Amino acid sequence: MYNSSVTHQFRQYLYPGSQERVAPSPADVQSRGRRLKRLLRCVDGEILDQGQGEAFLVVRNRFPLQHAHGQQPLGETLEARPESLALLGRDERLAAVDLGQGLFFDVETTGLAGGTGTLAFLVGVGRYADGEFEVLQFFLAGPEHEAAFLQALSQALNPQPFLVSYNGRCFDAPLLDTRFILQRRRLNMSAWPHLDLLYPARRLYRSRTGDCSLKSIEAQVLGVRRSEEDVPGALIPGIYFDYLRGGPVEQLRSVFYHNLLDILSLATLAGTMASTIERRRAPDPRDYIGAGAMLEAAGRAEEAREAYERALAEGTHEAYYTATVRLGYLLKRQGDYARAKQLWRALVEAGVDPHAIAHVELAKHLEHRERDHEAAADVVRQALRLPGVRSALERRALELRLARLEDKCARAARKSGNDDGAHSRDAPL
DNA sequence: CCTCGTGATAAGCCAGACGG
DNA sequence: CCGTCTGGCTTATCACGAGG
DSSP states (O other), X not given: OOOOOHHHHHHHHHSSSSSOOSXXXXXXXXXXXXXXXXXXXXXXXXEEEOOGGGOEEEEXXXXXXXXXXXXXEGGGGGGOOHHHHHHHXXXXXXXXXXXXGOEEEEEEESOSOOSTTOOEEEEEEEEEETTEEEEEEEEESOGGGHHHHHHHHHHHXXXXXXEEESSTTTTHHHHHHHHHHHTTOOOOGGGSOEEETHHHHHHHHHHHHSSOOHHHHIIIIIOOOOOTTOOOGGGHHHHHHHHHTTOOSHHHHHHHXXXXXXXXXXXXXXXXXXXXXXXXXXXXXXXXXXXXXXXXXXXXXXXXXXXXHHHHHHOOHHHHHHHHHHHHHXXXXXXXXXXXXXXXXXXXXHTOOTTOHHHHHHHHIIIIISOOHHHHHHHHHHHHHOOSOOOHHHHHHHHHHHHHHHHHHHHHHHHHHHHHOSOOXXXXX
């Protein structure tokens, strides 16, 4: 029976077969050295360091700024403005840095459990330096070498405490923090300025990508296609345990590749997001809707309007509705009632209003701004005739609104009837 | 002057998503 | 299994205008 628990995996490593040994034998270590040599040969990039007693590995890969990852060259990321980073990361500290100083990082581990039982065995860190993009990968040769491994890693992290990651705020940073604590060291990555791209990815892309795993975003937003060399994240812990138990090192090549591509994706994704926020470019016009929402939330109403208008100008039909609704609400809040009315009217006339939002807003406008209760009631009646799939709740709200409006109309009619005394509503026909 | 319904905005709570 | 954030949903609060 295959048991995937971390404890079980470590036990297999520490006590292979029998219960005798609590640490790898010298023979194991020797063969570990040989296997590390083999690993060196099958991994891409130049070897910078192997540590004392083959404790770890540092591999470097460099990419020119023209290098295209998906649709976008790596260098384009450098155009991102600091204000955009602050908005994406919801952290004002990021307004003082730019992506050229960012440290793009991703950690491969022995599992998902956040506690002390999970080991970080491969850490990739990318940065822009000297007119290129450089990725260093730190590989832990065995659990007993963690102290040396972390020591080497901390040197690479040292000068640039501005992080870019994917879900790293919850996973990678706290995990490394615990690993350092367990080695009687302090890193406190969790406190560093940190642009975690997961959250803005959800706001910008979720409506069209479904889920927001880095894998999906890569494919649907960046247009990256991973070669068959790549390995699904869920298999990574097992591959490392296999290696620790003396299995073939070649499988680790796919893990290095996976980690490297994650880093490249972080870099291009950060740039792509910034360009959408800045309304320079978007892989899909629908992305401007999310950008508008983020700008709106940040109090940048004018820029939000631009973003929505951009979506409307370039968008397809399905994009049209949400963009119009959001823009309509924004215009109303800004006091541009005339323009808002136009938008509601356009949706009503197009018959595109699955939740009757435009109908209700138009009715509110007619009732409260223009005091035209008859016209308002007409719009609500029209909404009730909409064939769309409306919930009973929405239907009930519409009926209540209509009843109230009809009541108002009736009162007004009675009043005017009393005033001029000519004709009475109550008169039999 | 008071009351009531409505609309706009703020505040609190919880499920779900994501990383290997 | 863990840790953090978000959106959707509910509830509270306030201002306003109409009507009694």
